[in-house]
Amino acid sequence: MPDTTERTTGTCPQCGAGIRADERFTAWCAACDWNVDPARPEERPGRRERTQRALARRHGERLHAEVTSGRPLRPRRDASAVLAQVIALAVHGTTAVLVVAGVWLLLVGLGGAGMVLGPVLLVLAWVLRPRFPGLSAKGPVLRRADAPELYALVDEIAAVVGTRGVDAIAIDPDVNASVTTYGVRGRRLLTLGLPLWETLTPQQRIAILGHELGHYAHGDIRHGHVVATAYWSLTTWHYMLAPIARPSLAEMAANLFGLVPRLLVRGLLTLLDHLTLRATQRAEYLADAAAARAGSTEAAVGFMDRLLVGDSLVTALRREAGTARTGRRDAGRGEAARADGLWARLAEHAETIPEHEYERRRRAGALRGHAVDSTHPPTHLRRACLLHGEPLPPAVTADDGRERRIAAELADARGMLARELVRYGVRG
Incomplete structure (x- = not known):
């Protein structure tokens, strides 16, 4: 990739090494990584956040090791993916239960109460129904x-x-x-x-x-x-x-x-x-x-x-x-x-x-x-x-x-x- 931009040089305030810089971009030191990430977000304190970061790092390292092991990387449905499918089906099942219950109440009646509760459940099921996104584009x-x-x-x-x-x-x-x-x-x-x-x-x-x-x-x-x-x-x-x-x-x-x-x-x-x-x-x-x-x-x-x-x-x-x-x-x-x-x-x-x-x-x-x-x-x-x-x-x-x-x-x-x-x- 061509690099035709004129550079200025400076000295790293942390280790004294020479710095090559371009006025359009952040100046940093390749020798000691001074200022390499000035916009790095602050890590939130707390046990939960530390645990989440540790889990993310552990999983990422395992996945990276698998990818670089030399064995072919293939799609895999592990326990987490299966459980996600189960939860998703349970979510849709809840909507289906509302539909069945609403229809049943309308048919049975329950002394008039079903004629009130049935439509309420059907309307609720309609509101909570699965949405299929339409074709949406910015251009x-x-x-x-x-x-x-x-x-x-x-x-x-x-x-x-x-x-x-x-x-x-x-x-x-x-x-x-x-x-x-x-x-x-x-x-x-x-x-x-x-x-x-x-x-x-x-x-x-x-x-x-x-x-x-x-x-x-x-x-x-x-x-x-x-x-x-x-x-x-x-x-x-x-x-x-x-x-x-x-x-x-x-x-x-x-x-x-x-x-x-x-x-x-x-x-x-x-x-x-x-x-x-x-x-x-x-x-x-x-x-x-x-x-x-x-x-x-x-x-x-x-x-x-x-x-x-x-x-x-x-x-x-x-x-x-x-x-x-x-x-x-x-x-x-x-x-x-x-x-x-x-x-x-x-x-x-x-x-x-x-x-x-x-x-x-x-x-x-x-x-x-x-x-x-x-x-x-x-x-x-x-x-x-x-x-x-x-x-x-x-x-x-x-x-x-x-x-x-x-x-x-x-x-x-x-x-x-x-x-x-x-x-x-x-x-x-």
Whole structure:
């Protein structure tokens, strides 16, 4: 990766070693790690927090050892994953019981009481029913007719990682990529963050597509209908049971009555989250392996490094928006001019991020270790696992003609999102 930015030098105040610095990034010492992670969050005190951190570290170390053992890493339904499925089914079973009980009360009557309680239970069951998310996107959604070359590439990569393609592709302004399902039939949605896509090489784009499709191939438990809809249901229950602010006397009684159910629901949400965490972290390693098979080990490491500096890309986009809004008499022309070359300038910024900034981020990740609630293992461990053993060649290779055709298919989305980012900046 080219490193053309002019540097300044200084001396480490901690060990006296020389420091190479770039004014755009944090100055730090490679000899003693001084200032390597100035934004490190403070660890919360308490026995529970210490126990959670210890468990997260122990599990992460075991999983990392398994990944680097030389044995093939495969999806596995351990006791935690099975228990998560049981809890999810119990959540849905509760809704089913409400339906059956409501219908039974309507049929039996119970001297008129059933005609009152039955509809109440049925309405409650309707409110607490499993939700299937609809198709939601921050930007344009491309169908097969809109982008046949992009879909053909996705289909080719899907075959390599052992799954099928997707039903819709959304293009959005985030520095990320993701997959999810939508609708009762579990249709597949691939979301490509254009600021990330535009800063990757063609081979790295193949690798990141392999990673995302790998989540479908390996049955990531959090992408499954049963557990995902149970999350939605429990979240709805927790919202419905939330205490009333500034309650009256009667409302205070309602708050008190709902206290135990609310704590139970919150406990189930926390438990379901922790039970699926292990399987989800394993799924990330499996998806990384799929990325390496599809695009090569080198390309998989490359896109992972780019994600490591994602906040720098966000800062660059915000700077673009600020430049377009200030110092120009004609704001419309200013925005149009900035939007026209936005993606080229963003790619140039990404290419000039110095290697010592990537290294700082990797070391900072190592210092932070395994987060208690992160669905992703630390990036430095994922990177090390990819580089462990023989590097894999690409199963799918970039083709200049196809790249040009895909770029043409994305042209309208590129223009629209560039104008939005320059006008409104990065949201959220």
